[in-house]
Amino acid sequence: MEFAFTEEQQELTEAARNMLVESCAPAGLRAMLETGVPLDAARWGVITEMGLPGMLVPEDAGGLGLGVGDFIGIAEAAGYAGLPEPLVELAGVAVPLLAGFADDRGWLERIVAGGIVAVGHPVNPFVADADVAAALLLGDGDDIHLVETGAVTLTRQESFDPFRRLFRVDWTPGAASLIGTGWGLAAERGAVLAAAQMIGLGQRCIDMAVAYAKERHQFGKPIGSYQAVKHLLATVQVKIEFARPVVHAAAVELALGTLPARARVAHAKIAAGEAAELAARTAVQVFGAMGMTWEVDLHFFLKRALALKFAWGGAATHRATVTSRIESLPIGPAATFAAELTAHAPDVKFQGMK
Amino acid sequence: MKLEYTEAQRAFRAEVRGWMEANVPPAPLESFDRTREGFEAHRAWERKLNEGRWGMVTWPEALGGRGLDLIRWLIFEEEYYRAGAPTRVNQNGIFLLGPTMMEFGTEEQKARFLPRMAAGEDIWAQAWSEPGAGSDLAGVRAMATRDGDDYVLNGQKIWSSRAVFADWAFGLFRAPGSERHKGMVLVLFPLTAPGVTRRPIARMDGELVFAEIFLDDVRVPVANRLGDEGQGWHVCMATAGFERGLLLRSPARYQVTAAKLAALYEARKAALPASIGERVAQGWMDAEAYALAIYAMCSRLNAGGKIGPESSTNKIFWSEMDVQLMQTAMDILGDRAELMPRAPDADGAGDWLADYVFALAGPIYAGSNEIQRNIIAERMLGLPKG
Ligand SMILES: Cc1cc2nc3c(=O)[nH]c(=O)nc-3n(C[C@H](O)[C@H](O)[C@H](O)COP(=O)(O)OP(=O)(O)OC[C@H]3O[C@@H](n4cnc5c(N)ncnc54)[C@H](O)[C@@H]3O)c2cc1C
Numbered sequence: 001m002e003f004a005f006t007e008e009q010q011e012l013t014e015a016a017r018n019m020l021v022e023s024c025a026p027a028g029l030r031a032m033l034e035t036g037v038p039l040d041a042a043r044w045g046v047i048t049e050m051g052l053p054g055m056l057v058p059e060d061a062g063g064l065g066l067g068v069g070d071f072i073g074i075a076e077a078a079g080y081a082g083l084p085e086p087l088v089e090l091a092g093v094a095v096p097l098l099a100g101f102a103d104d105r106g107w108l109e110r111i112v113a114g115g116i117v118a119v120g121h122p123v124n125p126f127v128a129d130a131d132v133a134a135a136l137l138l139g140d141g142d143d144i145h146l147v148e149t150g151a152v153t154l155t156r157q158e159s160f161d162p163f164r165r166l167f168r169v170d171w172t173p174g175a176a177s178l179i180g181t182g183w184g185l186a187a188e189r190g191a192v193l194a195a196a197q198m199i200g201l202g203q204r205c206i207d208m209a210v211a212y213a214k215e216r217h218q219f220g221k222p223i224g225s226y227q228a229v230k231h232l233l234a235t236v237q238v239k240i241e242f243a244r245p246v247v248h249a250a251a252v253e254l255a256l257g258t259l260p261a262r263a264r265v266a267h268a269k270i271a272a273g274e275a276a277e278l279a280a281r282t283a284v285q286v287f288g289a290m291g292m293t294w295e296v297d298l299h300f301f302l303k304r305a306l307a308l309k310f311a312w313g314g315a316a317t318h319r320a321t322v323t324s325r326i327e328s329l330p331i332g333p334a335a336t337f338a339a340e341l342t343a344h345a346p347d348v349k350f351q352g353m354k
Numbered sequence: 355m356k357l358e359y360t361e362a363q364r365a366f367r368a369e370v371r372g373w374m375e376a377n378v379p380p381a382p383l384e385s386f387d388r389t390r391e392g393f394e395a396h397r398a399w400e401r402k403l404n405e406g407r408w409g410m411v412t413w414p415e416a417l418g419g420r421g422l423d424l425i426r427w428l429i430f431e432e433e434y435y436r437a438g439a440p441t442r443v444n445q446n447g448i449f450l451l452g453p454t455m456m457e458f459g460t461e462e463q464k465a466r467f468l469p470r471m472a473a474g475e476d477i478w479a480q481a482w483s484e485p486g487a488g489s490d491l492a493g494v495r496a497m498a499t500r501d502g503d504d505y506v507l508n509g510q511k512i513w514s515s516r517a518v519f520a521d522w523a524f525g526l527f528r529a530p531g532s533e534r535h536k537g538m539v540l541v542l543f544p545l546t547a548p549g550v551t552r553r554p555i556a557r558m559d560g561e562l563v564f565a566e567i568f569l570d571d572v573r574v575p576v577a578n579r580l581g582d583e584g585q586g587w588h589v590c591m592a593t594a595g596f597e598r599g600l601l602l603r604s605p606a607r608y609q610v611t612a613a614k615l616a617a618l619y620e621a622r623k624a625a626l627p628a629s630i631g632e633r634v635a636q637g638w639m640d641a642e643a644y645a646l647a648i649y650a651m652c653s654r655l656n657a658g659g660k661i662g663p664e665s666s667t668n669k670i671f672w673s674e675m676d677v678q679l680m681q682t683a684m685d686i687l688g689d690r691a692e693l694m695p696r697a698p699d700a701d702g703a704g705d706w707l708a709d710y711v712f713a714l715a716g717p718i719y720a721g722s723n724e725i726q727r728n729i730i731a732e733r734m735l736g737l738p739k740g
Contacts, residue, residue: 001356001357001358001359001360001363001425001649001653002355002356002653003355003357003646003649003650003652003653004355004650004653004654004657005355006355009355069355206735210735210736210737213737214736214737214738221738222738224731224737224738225737225738225739225740226740227724227727227728227740229737230727230728230731230732230735230737230740231724231727231728231731233731233735233737234670234726234727234728234730234731234734234735235670235727237667237730237734237735238667238670238671238730241647241664241667241671242640242643242644242647242667242671243643245643245646245647245649245650246639246642246643246646248355248646248650249357249646252355252357253357264642267639267642267643270639271639271643319632319635322635322638322639323631323635326616326634326635326638331609331612331613331616331638332436332609332610332612332613333431333432333433333435333436333605333606333609333610333645334367334429334432334433334436335609336432336609336642336645336646336649337357337358337359338357339357339358340358340359
């Protein structure tokens with residue numbers, strides 16, 4: 001039992017985090033909106049060079065052969081940075097899905113080289129980043145198709161988050177595009193990685209509010225010296241501190257695919273969603289009227305947090321998973337970790353998932 | 355990151371479980387906050403635990419422990435709560451003073467006090483708060499006046515848990531003429547020493563959960579000082595870190611409560627709205643989140659880390675979670691929630707009431723949650739002092 005990241009994991013996360021935060025300043029985000037480019041080519045080049053899209057690609061296909069647990073801190077950093085590019089879903093959802101099929105048709109190698117594949121999972125009504133993708137993974141019943149973007153019709157659906165490029169996809173399944181069957185754990189991966197991004201987004205909102213609260217004076221003092229303001233921010237920080245370990249555990253346990261593992265993912269999504277939303281709302285309160293404006297950068301992070309709260313299943317869906325875990329499996333001390341609820345606990349009757 | 359126990363850890367769990375199954379009293383002991391008999395029954399349980407060498411598993415073997423790491427401690431706690439074993443009457447000793455003594459005590463003090471503490475021979479109370487010094491603990495006025503090789507203690511302490519029947523107390527005092535954080539000393543004194551008067555304070559439900567302590571020229575040797583002269587504040591803050599952050603409230607406690615709450619709900623579900631079910635599920639999630647956070651913290655401490663400001667985030671989380679859990683139980687019990695444990699038809703309702711009352715104190719003791727929020731804002735977030 002060791003609930004801590006290894007030194008290598010920490011170093012890789014730290015390097016990716018520094019790169020993302022430095023290269024993704026809010027001024028750059030605004031410039032992207034003005035020029036209308038969907039993707040910052042220079043940043044995507046660096047992301048690709050660092051090997052981030054291929055982290056979960058098996059080593060024999062040219063990737064790093066790592067798991068969601070290795071990537072979770074980078075997803076948090078992508079949230080913190082408000083990264084517009086589709087790194088998280090590409091590396092964390094599309095790649096493991098492709099790697100699970102008998103033949104990836106060379107797409108994993110293309111992803112390692114900087115190519116983008118978008119995911120149209122049935123849990124989400126629209127496909128994010130379809131326009132920058134070379135191909136889309138789309139479902140037709142249980143069948144999964146890999147369709148080149150040129151072969152589908154995309155209709156843009158404006159999101160509150162200007163960097164979330166959502167599309168309705170009209171397409172016709174054909175025998176040639178069929179690549180495999182079953183989404184496997186794609187929805188769980190999507191949910192836990194959205195949760196990690198929300199932890200980052202929440203922390204960013206707090207950090208922005210703290211910086212403002214030190215600067216802005218009223219009644220002759222910084223507003224951050226008032227207890228009412230301090231306590232609002234402390235309350236959010238507590239929420240984040242108790243959502244983050246759930247997200248980390250979910251990332252590690254996810255691969256088990258059992259009900260306790262899926263319930264952990266659900267819990268992570270609920271807790272991170274609530275923390276991020278509270279953080280964003282609290283930050284607006286601390287900024288006062290400025291917090292409501294387009295001019296202050298806060299809204300970029302608020303919007304992403306709001307969108308991700310509902311992407312990959314909202315709270316109601318995830319609560320149902322939590323409830324079925326509570327009702328069908330042992331709870332209490334000694335029934336915490338998903339791995340122990342399968343093989344090892346001697347007095348535990350394990351009921352597998354459907 | 356490995357969220358799986360080793361075979362050795364699983365074997366340890368089985369060993370604890372076996373011992374608890376064979377030894378935990380089948381019926382709950384009488385409260386240690388009501389009568390001497392109840393208190394002594396809990397002391398007897400501590401002796402029995404110690405005979406199995408379960409008093410404090412993380413302590414070195416020479417001091418009555420097993421020299422185990424914090425993950426084993428968590429496993430021990432899980433099995434302890436799972437078995438429904440009695441509440442630790444010596445928690446202020448083993449969870450607060452013990453680790454502090456490990457850090458600041460002399461070898462002589464450790465050998466003198468810790469094995470007896472692990473065995474329940476000395477039950478300890480914490481004597482820090484005073485009528486004029488609650489949240490602002492640096493305002494304590496009780497005096498330790500040096501007289502040769504002795505201290506002479508004078509003053510008044512209040513809210514001292516278990517002090518009604520306990521044997522010893524660790525008190526915060528100051529040198530004559532000193533102010534605020536300077537000149538403080540932490541002194542250990544027997545509650546039976548000449549010049550000590552104890553007055554029980556009844557909680558709102560009548561339980562004698564704490565006492566006032568009056569000190570009138572109480573003489574103790576200087577060897578009873580923990581840490582250096584003038585270092586009292588520093589020593590106390592280390593204790594407070596253990597208290598808020600980890601040892602006092604292990605996650606298993608809340609996981610058991612959440613499981614009991616789920617059972618209570620299950621039995622009465624038909625008559626209740628679905629919104630209550632959501633709160634029960636939230637309680638389970640909160641208890642899990644706390645457990646995961648503590649496993650992460652213990653992994654870090656095992657690797658040589660120190661408890662930082664997360665002792666404040668932890669304290670807020672466990673105390674507010676406890677209130678939520680108890681409120682949900684009261685809402686499930688509905689028109690029976692007001693029944694005292696002794697009411698003929700209480701049918702277990704009164705135990706939830708007692709726990710509810712206790713939960714109300716969580717946001718107050720171990721440093722109020724308002725103070726913890728100040729600490730988080732100033733030390734974690736770096737906001738300016740008011
Ligand atoms: C069940 C229980 C057991 C206890 N056991 C012990 C024990 O064993 N030994 C011991 O020494 N003490 C014990 N205490 C005492 C406890 O440590 C104090 O109650 C606590 O420190 C608060 O002090 P106070 O009660 O004097 O409240 P006060 O300090 O008077 O506070 C009253 C209210 O004002 C708020 N407040 C105070 N200062 C500030 C500030 N700067 N900013 C914002 N809000 C503020 C507080 O948060 C609180 O809500 C116990 C208390 C309880 C309830």
